[in-house]
Amino acid sequence: MRSDQRPQNAPLDDDELSALDAHWRAANYLSAGQIYLMDNPLLRKPLEPAHIKPRLLGHWGTSPGLNLVHTHLNRLIRNRDLDALCIWGPGHGGPAVLANAWLEGSYSETYPNVSRDEEGMFRLFRQFSFPGGVPSHVAPETPGSIHEGGELGYALSHAYGAAFDNPGLLVACVIGDGEAETGPLAASWHSNKFLDPVHDGAVLPILHLNGYKIANPTVLARLPETELDELLRGYGHEPLHVTGDDPRQVHQAMAAAMDTAADRIRGIQQQARSGAADGRPRWPVIVLRTPKGWTGPAEVDGLPVEGTWRAHQVPLPAVREDAGHRAQLESWLRSYRPEELFDDDGRPRPQVLACVPEGPRRLGATRHANGGLLVRDLPLPPLERFAVPVDRPGGTRHEPTRVLGNLLQAVMAATADRRDFRLVGPDETASNRLQAVYAASGKAWQAQVLPADEDLDRHGRVMEILSEHTCQGWLEGYLLTGRHGLFSCYEAFVHIVDSMVNQHIKWLRTSRALPWRAPVASLNYLLTSHVWRQDHNGFSHQDPGFVDHVLNKSPEVVRVYLPPDANTLLSVADHVLRSRDQVNVVVAGKQPCFDWLSLDEARAHCARGAGVWEWAGTEDGTREPDVVLACAGDVPTQEVLAAADLLRRHLPHVAVRVVNVVDMTRLMPREDHPHGMTDLEYDALFTPGRPVVFAYHGYPWLVHRLAYRRHGHPDLHVRGYKEVGTTTTPFDMVVRNDLDRYRLVMDVIDRVPGLAARATGVRQAMADARTRHHAYIRAHGTDMPEVADWTWDH
Numbered sequence: 094m095r096s097d098q099r100p101q102n103a104p105l106d107d108d109e110l111s112a113l114d115a116h117w118r119a120a121n122y123l124s125a126g127q128i129y130l131m132d133n134p135l136l137r138k139p140l141e142p143a144h145i146k147p148r149l150l151g152h153w154g155t156s157p158g159l160n161l162v163h164t165h166l167n168r169l170i171r172n173r174d175l176d177a178l179c180i181w182g183p184g185h186g187g188p189a190v191l192a193n194a195w196l197e198g199s200y201s202e203t204y205p206n207v208s209r210d211e212e213g214m215f216r217l218f219r220q221f222s223f224p225g226g227v228p229s230h231v232a233p234e235t236p237g238s239i240h241e242g243g244e245l246g247y248a249l250s251h252a253y254g255a256a257f258d259n260p261g262l263l264v265a266c267v268i269g270d271g272e273a274e275t276g277p278l279a280a281s282w283h284s285n286k287f288l289d290p291v292h293d294g295a296v297l298p299i300l301h302l303n304g305y306k307i308a309n310p311t312v313l314a315r316l317p318e319t320e321l322d323e324l325l326r327g328y329g330h331e332p333l334h335v336t337g338d339d340p341r342q343v344h345q346a347m348a349a350a351m352d353t354a355a356d357r358i359r360g361i362q363q364q365a366r367s368g369a370a371d372g373r374p375r376w377p378v379i380v381l382r383t384p385k386g387w388t389g390p391a392e393v394d395g396l397p398v399e400g401t402w403r404a405h406q407v408p409l410p411a412v413r414e415d416a417g418h419r420a421q422l423e424s425w426l427r428s429y430r431p432e433e434l435f436d437d438d439g440r441p442r443p444q445v446l447a448c449v450p451e452g453p454r455r456l457g458a459t460r461h462a463n464g465g466l467l468v469r470d471l472p473l474p475p476l477e478r479f480a481v482p483v484d485r486p487g488g489t490r491h492e493p494t495r496v497l498g499n500l501l502q503a504v505m506a507a508t509a510d511r512r513d514f515r516l517v518g519p520d521e522t523a524s525n526r527l528q529a530v531y532a533a534s535g536k537a538w539q540a541q542v543l544p545a546d547e548d549l550d551r552h553g554r555v556m557e558i559l560s561e562h563t564c565q566g567w568l569e570g571y572l573l574t575g576r577h578g579l580f581s582c583y584e585a586f587v588h589i590v591d592s593m594v595n596q597h598i599k600w601l602r603t604s605r606a607l608p609w610r611a612p613v614a615s616l617n618y619l620l621t622s623h624v625w626r627q628d629h630n631g632f633s634h635q636d637p638g639f640v641d642h643v644l645n646k647s648p649e650v651v652r653v654y655l656p657p658d659a660n661t662l663l664s665v666a667d668h669v670l671r672s673r674d675q676v677n678v679v680v681a682g683k684q685p686c687f688d689w690l691s692l693d694e695a696r697a698h699c700a701r702g703a704g705v706w707e708w709a710g711t712e713d714g715t716r717e718p719d720v721v722l723a724c725a726g727d728v729p730t731q732e733v734l735a736a737a738d739l740l741r742r743h744l745p746h747v748a749v750r751v752v753n754v755v756d757m758t759r760l761m762p763r764e765d766h767p768h769g770m771t772d773l774e775y776d777a778l779f780t781p782g783r784p785v786v787f788a789y790h791g792y793p794w795l796v797h798r799l800a801y802r803r804h805g806h807p808d809l810h811v812r813g814y815k816e817v818g819t820t821t822t823p824f825d826m827v828v829r830n831d832l833d834r835y836r837l838v839m840d841v842i843d844r845v846p847g848l849a850a851r852a853t854g855v856r857q858a859m860a861d862a863r864t865r866h867h868a869y870i871r872a873h874g875t876d877m878p879e880v881a882d883w884t885w886d887h
Contacts, residue, residue, distance in 0.1 A: 097765060103345040104352055112447035113164050113344050116196065119445045120160035121388055122429040123214070127221035128153055128407060129422060134214040135431055135439055140423040142753065145413045150222035151229045152185035154405040155269060157387040158301045159189035161347060162267050164448065167197070169351045171450040176261050178461045178574070180240045180649070182248030182278075183269030183301065185230045188221065190238065196441055197449045199236045199457030203609055211439025233610060237457035238466070238572040239598045246275035247566045252296045253284035254570020255440050255461065258512040258554070262294035262461060270302045270311035277562035277593075282328040284563065285376055286540045289552050290365035292512060295358045298378045301387035301791035304548040305402035314382070321380065322736060330378040331357070338384050338400075350379050351817035373390070373539045390425055393418070457462075460575075465611025467575030471670055472507040473515060474500070476663050480692035482774065483660065485886030486708055487734070490685040494621050495683070496659040497666055498529035501579070504670070505533035508577075515571055517556040517564040518581040525581050525621045526683040530555055561589040568616065569597055577614040577670065584620040584680060585627065585636040594643065601674050602647040612673035619666075620680045624791070624814050625728035625827065629818035635793035637813075644757065644795065648766040653678045653757040655790050657730040658688050661755060668699065680790060684728045684823075687885065688729070697824065702756030702768060703778060708887070709737050709751035717780050718750035720841050725754040726790025729813075732827055733788045734885055735834035740841060741887065743855045747845065752778055760799040772804065781805040784844035788832055789813040810840060824876040828866060835859040835866075 105113065126134060128151035133144040159181060159254040170177050181190050183345060194200035195217050201209045207216045220226030227234045231242035240251050253265035272278050288296065302314040313321060325332045337343045353378040361374040386404020391397070398408045409425075412418045434445050460466050479500045481491045508514040516522065516530055528548075532549075533551025536557050542549050556567060561582060568578045597616055604610040620639065622760035627634035643651050652675055656662040662681045669677035683738065690698060698704055712718050724733035730753060740749050754760065770778070779785050781804040789796050793813035800806055802847060817829045827833040842848050842856045849856070862879075869877045 098377070104348045105111075108167075109448075110341065110344055112374070112444050113168060113348070114340055115442075115445045116163045116167070116448055117160050117340070117344075118429040119196060119441060120163065120189060120192045121157055122426060122431055122434065123195060123217070124156040124160060124188035125153060125389070125426060126214070126218045127151065127188045127191065129412060130218045131167065132219075132724045134218050135211055135435060136423065136426060139792070140419055142413045142419070145419070146223065147413065149223075149407045149410060149412070151188055153188070153389055153407050153408055154303065154305070154385040155183040155186045155301070157188040157389070158303055158381060158383050159183065159186045159267060160193065161343065161383065162265070162299055162301070162381070163189065163193040165347045165351050166265055166456060167450060168348065168448045169355055170454050170456070171448060172571060173355060174454070175263050175355075176459070176461075177263045177265060177456065177655070178239070178452070178459050179456050179477040180236070180248045180252045180253055180255070180264065180266040181238065181242060182229045182240070182245070182267050182272050182578045184242045184245050184272070187228060187230045187232070187235065187241060189263065190219065190231050190235055191221065191227070194236045194457035195252055196445065197455045197457055199455050202458070203236045209440055211262050214439050221387070232609060233600050237455075237459060239462050239570065244592060244596050245269070245272040246277035246562070247361075247569070247593060247596070248272060249278055249296070249298060250281040250284060250563045250566020251286060251570035252298070253281070254567040255574045256288065256294035256296050257515065257571055258292060258576060259294040259461070259574065260292055263297060263477055264294060265297045265299060267299045267301055270300070270304070270314050271306040273300060274311065277560075277566065280558075280560040280563050281566060281721065283558065284567070285329050285477045287537045287556060287558070288371065288376075288539065289537065290362050290370065290374055292552055294530045295376070296361065297354055300378060300380050300383045304400065305385050305405065307405050308402050309375055315556050325380070329373065329375055332378050332380050333381045334382070336382040338387060340871055343383065343785045347381070353377065354379060354764055373609065387733065388428070390421055393421065407818045462574075463609070463611055464573050464575030465613045465673070468577070468614055469511070469513065471504065471577050471614070473474065473670060473861070474503045476500070476667055476692060478503070479663055481659050481688050483688045483691040486689045487687040489688045491659040491688055492526050492683055492685050493656070493659040493662040493681045494619070494683040495526035495529070495697055497619070497662055498527040500663060500666060501527060502529040505530050509533065512554065513576040515554045515556055515568070515576070517568050517578060519561050519564055519586070520557050520559045521581060521583060521622070522557060525619070527581060561586060562593065565590040565593045569593070572614050572616060575613065579617045579619055579670070581619045581621065583634065584623040584639065585634045587618065587620055587639045588636065591639070591642055595646065598646045598650050598676050598846065601650045605649065605674055615669060615672040615675040615677050616677075617669045618678045619795040620678060621683045623680055623682060624818075625641065626682055626684045626823060629820065632818035635814070635818035637680070640678060640680065640757065640791050642793050643676065644799070646676075646795070648758070651676050651678075651758075653680075654755055655726045655757065656699070656755055656811050657724070657727050657753060658686060658690060660688065660690050660692045661699055663692070664695045665755065680726065687731060698753070699755050702759040703752060703754040706751045706753055707777065709734055711737075711741060711745070711747070711749045713748065716748065718748045718783060719845050720747065721752055721783060721785040722837065722841070723752040723754060723785055723787040724789075725757060725787075728827065729788035729832060732832055732834045732837060735883055736837035736841070737835060738885065738887070739838050741857070743838070743858070744848070744852055747841070747848065748818050750780070757799065760796065762802060775803050776805065779803070779805050781808070782840070783808060784810045785836055786840045786844065787811045810844060812837065812840070822870050822874070822876045824866065824880045825870055828863060831864070835862045
């Protein structure tokens with residue numbers, strides 16, 4: 094049939110249809126081969142048990158659909174010269190994405206030993222899910238990927254993150270119907286209300302409905318088409334449907350859907366960029382319905398496989414042992430007619446590659462999937478512009494995050510033209526005292542605006558949605574495509590993204606071992622509204638455990654900082670915003686707290702990560718201290734200094750050393766973390782043989798875990814949050830958790846040898862103060878004046 098004789102909605106002539114089908118068959122062959130074969134990659138000999146992998150690992154069910162999408166994206170990119178990236182959501186679709194990268198040549202360019210010939214095909218097959226090889230899912234090792242396919246739910250938010258501030262980029266996103274059932278994915282459909290068609294690229298969601306998960310049907314695949322359409326239109330999309338199991342018909346329908354989607358996207362962007370847009374656009378979404386395990390075995394051992402959950406992983410599980418299964422596998426692989434697809438040297442024939450784009454337009458070669466090649470240094474202004482003056486320690490108070498907000502405003506302003514910095518958070522920017530940024534950029538918003546609304550901006554780069562999952566996904570996609578950002582969140586609720594940060598840390602750890610992956614900007618968290626000043630919200634808002642979670646992860650990637658005041662927060666922020674390939678957790682308060690250090694002192698202290706505050710202690714330099722009072726975090730620091738003040742007044746003969754820790758990883762041994770102290774450094778700071786009373790921001794056992802191998806660990810006593818909370822006064826929170834100044838003085842008396850007998854009266858006075866506090870807050874509803882009005886005046 095000539096092209097001018099094609100039926101309506103059939104954009105492909107016979108030659109193009111044949112080429113697309115050849116590419117798709119080749120990708121299917123390579124996908125199945127990776128799962129099963131460790132030798133005889135082109136079936137030049139009859140299949141024998143020795144050709145089969147001893148352990149069959151991988152997922153076939155999703156692969157044919159992913160191969161179809163990749164094939165048709167190739168056509169779209171080549172025909173329209175598009176700059177494109179694809180996010181492959183279906184978890185273990187690795188065989189398909191690897192197959193396509195090998196076909197287009199980007200895999201062999203990245204890994205020259207896996208050449209695009211028979212020998213390279215042998216290595217491609219053997220390495221898949223094999224010791225010393227590559228994972229079964231899309232991973233950092235996969236060229237063209239920014240998405241870890243090992244866990245479901247994050248594909249669409251990653252896609253939008255990649256599209257923000259990338260006006261020339263099309264981000265296709267394949268969403269599996271199992272993935273579509275997850276909470277993170279469900280929330281991320283609303284990302285289109287934040288996509289600016291003027292300054293951002295476009296996201297093309299492709300919802301792949303193959304009907305089943307591991308063992309159960311999927312919800313969206315069982316919805317009537319009209320109901321699914323209503324759902325997708327409710328999300329703000331216009332659905333385009335591709336349905337079937339006949340390859341020729343599906344190719345025609347997929348090509349038509351891709352062309353229609355691209356035309357609609359171009360129209361939306363042209364209208365918006367010309368200033369003629371009126372209202373929020375309705376973006377296209379493709380709904381692709383094909384059988385699970387399409388083109389694989391229809392039936393195995395008398396049971397249906399293709400189109401059922403049995404095709405999810407390995408449809409023929411016993412091919413080494415069962416001659417019937419082995420014959421069925423050989424028949425399946427030969428059904429793709431590999432002799433038509435690969436030449437005598439095992440290279441893809443020209444027809445197979447006819448639809449493949451060239452150079453950086455190939456999906457496996459796009460620089461957007463290796464964002465470290467694109468990232469530029471962030472233009473950070475001098476901190477002197479924002480630092481608070483400190484004439485003496487504790488003489489003034491500021492809200493640390495409000496001070497940081499001024500710095501972030503300047504960063505927003507400095508990146509206004511280049512648009513490569515975003516602040517994300519779940520409806521908490523102003524609550525966390527960062528609202529100064531609105532002077533440089535409002536809040537991204539494409540939906541309806543009412544007269545009472547404030548700071549909404551169709552072109553804004555402050556991102557707020559009450560879904561921590563979506564914030565995390567946006568920022569990950571943004572960072573991995575070469576930009577910078579900060580995630581601000583209430584400390585207690587950042588746990589919602591525990592699993593997501595796990596995956597990102599794993600991604601960074603693996604990427605660091607790949608020389609071809611360039612370092613990207615770090616994922617930076619600002620955790621505020623923290624446990625000690627959530628007294629008004631109560632127990633539900635009190636949880637400092639994210640730090641514990643992160644410090645369990647890869648030490649070369651993770652960092653945790655607890656700046657005690659505004660200037661140290663500025664110094665830490667400057668450091669983490671400049672860093673690469675890390676996950677940095679910064680915990681800082683938003684309530685007024687004492688200013689302890691000048692900017693120069695803060696810089697020096699943060700560079701050390703932990704150090705002695707000589708002005709706070711009573712050492713005279715002639716002997717070792719009797720006790721070390723250590724602290725990490727703003728409220729623990731205040732309580733330690735108040736305790737040091739009490740010791741000065743009541744027990745002046747006790748030599749006290751005050752140590753403040755900003756970088757929690759400094760407590761770890763050097764061999765366990767690059768920031769860790771050597772034993773000599775640790776001993777010089779904490780003085781083995783002397784009691785150490787450590788007031789810590791979070792759960793006290795973390796400090797024990799970090800320092801358990803230190804010489805002085807038997808003398809280490811840690812106070813921190815012990816899961817006691819309620820709606821109460823600020824000081825009552827520390828009293829309830831035994832972190833208060835009076836308890837710390839009692840700990841010193843109890844642990845310094847010989848002091849308990851000599852300081853009985855002081856200890857009793859401290860206990861009485863706690864009792865007096867208990868009565869006072871119940872009578873007055875506020876903290877005692879001796880606490881509320883306390884200042885450091887030494």
